[in-house]
Amino acid sequence: MLPTKEIKLGLGISFTSVQSIVPLFKISTRRPHTNALGYFLHTLWLFTVSDLKTFVVPEALFGILGALSGPLLTNNLRPSVCLIASQVPKVFLWTWLNTLVFDLSNQRHLESVAEDRLNKPFRPLAAGRITPSQTRNLLLVSVPVLLMVTYFYLGSYEETVLLISVTWMYNDLGGSDGHFVVRNLIIGIAYIIYGSGALRVASYCVLENYGLNTSGYVWSCIIGAVICTTIQVQDLKDKEGDRTRNRHTAPLALGDECARWTIAFPVAFWSVFCSLFWQLGICLSVSLISFGMVIAVRVVCLKGFSADRKTWKLWSYWLAVLYVLPVVNRYLYFEPEVAGHV
Known part of the structure; x- marks a missing residue:
């Protein structure tokens, strides 16, 4: 009989190590954590680690930089840098928690596990750290916890509810496996909601009831359109896994x-549109357009997994540059009397 060891964490969630199990869910007995809580937290981290650089951090920065832009995107005419700085942990927590719920829902399906074994074998289910049924239990707990935390503490409760709906459409109604146009549209909408939610948290909406103005919603929609029309850059490097899922x-x-x-x-x-939208001036416009052209040329001329992965990273940096544009416009070209205060 195979030796087993079970670590119980409550709420019907436990981790069981075995020396041999079904290959799809083979669990290593060599764990980086001997402490149950540490093992559990590390598992949560692994659910989201692949989205940190490309999603959690960029969307949090979108919210923080948007809040610093003050009246260009929010109804706060004189934003306090200190207050915004105090909101930074909340912004990252709000973004990470929403991403965690999405990833729990996305990675728990058997097809996702098979795909992750090809593309991202370090993810908890693919690595055998947790089973699909345990992930489902964790998701059942995480959703109400997220709703309570956003309603009573973090803010942007409305955006959280919308994101849960989008998560359901993407993961459970087949949006992720549908035609790429539908998939891109759902992802673009998700980015709009993530960005506006992070921006509201950064604008200390709970403390002062600040929110986005018309320009803020327009800019969020523009970013959503950028994502919707260019997000397929990430699919170039994931063709093998996507072919397995028949996407x-x-x-x-x-x-x-x-x-x-x-x-x-x-x-x-x-690149051209955003330069004109924020009236950057010749030097900054040329810089942004040149950066965009480098990506455009790379994606057409340089092929292969390594080249596509680097192009995808450059695209992520290009997107981050777009997030900075409102702040650049405000502090370089906006009227000094409303430039904010400490």
């Missing part, structure tokens, strides 16, 4: 060559 991503549905042009043209267009 209709742009590279698989249109062909690799055509899909690359559907990325290059929008990146170039949005």
Whole structure:
């Protein structure tokens, strides 16, 4: 009989190590944590670790930088840098918790585990740290906890409710495996909600009831459109896993060559559009447009997993640059009398 060891964490959640189990859920007995709580927290971290650099941090920065832009995006005419700085932990916590709920829902399906074994074998289910049923129990607990925390403490409760709905559409109604246009649209909407929610938290909406003005919602929608029309750049490096899931991503549905042009043209267009939208001036506009053109040329001319992965990272940096534009506009070109205070 195989030796087993079970670590109980309550709420019907436990971790069981065995020396041999079904290959799909093979669990290593060599754990980095001997403490149950440490093991549990590390498992939660692994659910979201692949989204930290590309999602959690950028969306948190979108909220923080948007709050610093003051009247350009919010109804706070004189934002306090100190108050915004005090909100930074809350912004990251709000973004991470919402991402955790999405990842728990997304990674618990058997098809997702099979895909992650090819693309992201370090994820908890693929690595055998937790089972699908345990992940489901964790998700059942996480959703009400998230709703309570956002309602009573973090703020942006409305955005959290919307994100839970989008998560359901994407993970349980097949949005992630549908046609890439539908998938991109759902992802674009999610970015709009994430960005506006993070911006409201950063604007200390709970403390002072500040929120987005019309320009703030317009800019959030523009960013959503940028995501919707360029997010397929991440699919170039994940073709093998997507083929396993029979997904209709742009590279698989249109062909690799055509899909690359559907990325290059929008990146170039949005670089020009955002430069004009924020009236950056010649030097900054040329810099942003040049950065966009580098990505556009790379995605068409440089192919292969390593090149596509680097292009995807550059795209993430380009997106982060777009997030900075409102602050740049405010402090370089906006009237000094409303430039904010400490």
